[in-house]
Amino acid sequence: MSILIDSSSKVIVQGITGRDGSFHAERMKEYGTKIVGGVTPGKGGQEAAGVPVFNTVKEAKKKTGADTAVIYVPAAFAKAAVLEDIEAGMELVICITEGIPVLDMVEVARALKKSKTRLIGPNCPGVISPGKSKVGIMPGHIHKPGPIGVVSRSGTLTYEVVYNLTLGGLGQSTCVGLGGDPIIGTRFVEVLEMFMKDKETKGVVMVGEIGGHDEQAAAVYIKKHAKKPIVGFIAGRTAPEGKRMGHAGAIISSGESTAEAKRRVLSDAGVIVVDFPDEIPTVFKQKLK
Amino acid sequence: MKIHEYQAVGLFKKAGIPTSEGKVAVQLSEAVSIAKRLGYPIVLKAQVLVGGRGKAGGVKVVSTQKELEEKFEQIRKLNIKGYAVERIYVARALDIKKEYYLSCIVDNNASDVVVIASAAGGIDIEETAKTNPKAIKKFYLNGSRQPDAKQLTAFIHSVLTSPAHQKQAVDIAEKLIKLFFENDCSLAEINPLVVNEKNSLVAGDAKVVLDDNGLFRHKDLQALRDIKYEDLDELEAKEKNLSFVKLDGNVGCIVNGAGLAMATMDIVKLVGGQPANFLDVGGSSNPEKVLNALKIILKNKNIKAILINIFGGITRCDDIAQGIIQARAQINIPVPLVVRLTGTNEEIAKKMLLTEGIQTFATMREGVNRVVELARKV
Helix, strand or coil, X not given: CCCCCCCCCEEEEECCCCHHHHHHHHHHHXXXXXXXXXXXXXXXXXXXXCEEEECCHXXXXXXXXXXXXXXXXXXXXXXXXXXXXXXXXXXXXXXXXXXXXXHHHHHHHHHHHCCCCEEECCCCCEEEECCCEEEECCCHHHCCXXXXXXXXXXXXXXXXXXXXHHHCCCCEEEEEECXXXXXXXXXXXXXXHHHHHCCCCCEEEEEEECCCCHHHHHHHHHHHHCCCCEEEEEECCCCCCCCCCCCCCCCCCCHHHCHHHHHHHHHHCCCEECCCHHHHHHHHXXXXX | XXXXXXXXXXXXXXXXXXXXXXXEECCHHHHHXXXXXXXXXXXXXXXXXXXXXXXXXCEEEECCHHHHHHHHHHHHHCEECCEECCCEEEEECCCCCEEEEEEEEEECCCCEEEEEEECCCCCCHHHHHHHCHHHEEEEECCCCCCCCHHHHHHHHHHHCCCHHHHHHHHHHHHHHHHHHHHCCEEEEEEEEEEECCCCCEEECCCEEEECHHHHHHCHHHHCCCCHHHCCHHHHHHHHCCCEEEECCCCEEEEECCHHHHHHHHHHHHHCCCCECEEEECCXXXXXXXXXXXXXXXXXXXXXXXEEEEEEECCCCHXXXXXXXXXXXXXXXXXXXXXXXXXXXXXXXHHHHHHHCCCCEECCHHHHHHHXXXXXXXX
């Protein structure tokens, strides 16, 4: 098992005729992901990355039986792309796009609430269930199937963590990039819940960072419900207050949004909070004995 | 992006929200003529994009021209949290009978927009939220750009219990919400919302923060940016699609990805070094970006050594290596360079750099240890 995606996931790529969309469609296919089609309005009937292109998500879903969509469209069009997926009843939407206006995400969040669609992202690297399916932009080869679930607000820092796990002989069940924006479709708590239920997952790494209070919400959940070991890493201990650190959501605006506050609250909830990503495999080896 | 009060007042006026009459002045002569037109008493308000101007003496009420001349010069000489006062907003002083608080803000945790109101105006809203949360009332819009008129009315009535002000307050709240959405704001605040001598409501202050990600669809608002409040190097970096924040240390960092860039700084500190900056070169690996990143970092004369920490995914390590080699040919890099490369095309990149005499490290810990050691030696 794994969470969110597996080898049966049928994926369409929104923005497949664009530079990023076509490049990553190829990479995902190489990894073994079932890419069944693409969507670019006005380019229906063409072919890209070896799959048919449709004008609308609705049509693509009907013709291909897709259950998952991945979005590579520019920020100005991302809201419409997600809303189209929700309208079409897509089960899972993974939005890679960075720079979406926050009020667009407020509108998307409202539509999500009334639907069965789950959104991962935006501004995220995507989701990978190693050996089964990769939907996003992460380098597939650093992953390996195994017992550790990874959930993170970051991109390359997640790769760093995964690389260390793999080097340390620990594979991954699923790695989920939540995204670096202040408003995201899925937050820590929801993914932790999925990992707790997933039989393949024996332990979880959560990678947080400064800004917001999602780590605090996660700590409340972990204290009550976590039955598997969780290792935490929080980025931004040296970040100055009031400065946006690359991610739109990574900004210290209050006491609770600092790295130290998050480390403390997670630690109090029973999470093993490490200083260095390369300590993670050692911790699991002791815990999973 | 924060904008000045006088600019926010402009947005308020356009939206039909009553404000006290006023205009911004740079020169004393301008202030004098504005005051003559408006009539005394006049309030002078320093236009700075940092909080705490009142406490710093940046807001003064004056009753005569002589007083205005004196206070204007005083305010202009102020340094408020490191910023000189360049502009002063000159407005008719309000005769304040009562003060309320009204704002519209994005609540990230709730993924929603919320209207906040309080019968205690002129307050520090964050402080009050902690010390007396009951004094603050919230109305969530549930993802809608237009709230249900009845619900909004009931909400406003629950805060402004005096019937004389209720109708006008609902009207102002509606206009504030409209302004908020139309301009892609992350905050639009009236603090205080004043009841004046005519028993009508007037915005006593105007605060607007715009969403950076929404600015691309508001060409007019982009012009409101006050670059004095931006670090010039940070602005230059932004133009080159790099994300850069300057710090106090001496270890320069060039990293791909924001999370890894923060983690790199943190680890530099943990092993005993001092990071000089946050720098994210972003996802794609144009060799030009490495050159631009090095140029920006090297403007900082405190730098003793530089760490390039790359986890190749979409970013190809050989492109980064190419960028490093090109940069060394084009500019003088007077400090030692430590390179950590992992991921896509790592082996090719290592060979390219080795030929140039640059040693590479495979792990972040090795790279960080080395750069901190070098920064100490110099």
